[in-house]
Amino acid sequence: MRPPSFSPPSHQARHLKPSLCDFSFRLCLAHGFGCSLSSLAPLEAILFDIDGTLCDSDPFHYHAFYEMLQEVSFNGGVPITEEFFMEKIHGKHNDQLCGILFPDWDFERAIKFMNNKEAMFRRLAAENLQPLNGLKKLCQWIEDRSLKRAAVTNAPRPNAELLISMLSLADFFEIVILGNECERAKPFPDPYLKGLRALEVSPKHTFAFEDSVSGIKARGCSWDSSGGISYKEH
Ligand SMILES: [Mg+2]
16 A cells, blocks of 8 residues: 655745755745844755755655554554654654663564665665755855865764665765764764765854754754754754
């Protein structure tokens, strides 16, 4: 059984479909959240989350969870909803999800489920993944200014490598920081702090793209009041 096509829950509609094509609009949005690029001058580095900020991969995560949770009779076999996915699952590290989704399972069983889910996600993404509108233009803008750049993600390495490769960004990022390889994944600030250290830049001169509550919390712990925008507020 295939899940219904994914669309953001209605309360997110005002934040539009993720797009990078109108960067100036995004800067206006940033001003609306009390942050601006001018406050980061001189801008030295850009950090990107991957899922949902380089590509709209959420539908594939939702699809994989939708099908696989039914197979293990999660919630009595009742399919999860988009609202449940966005509230309980979106942006969270798999170790954290084991406790959220399967509090009665032992960790080995739960993480095996997560690994199988990631394999299904990669099969879906490999067939269907598309970059966000405007990504190529934004990356060119960043390269033209010789800004430092890193990817900072909670995704496991095979996912991160697949998505970056499919988006032709393997040579774009100087480094890819994985939550798995930090002492604590997002929502803790460790991945962003590791990225800042690796690029040898200050958060005062770095801009970060995030889309999940977990990631925004992590970034918020690493930044002061400026330095990032999100595509979606949940
Ligand atoms: Mg994300």
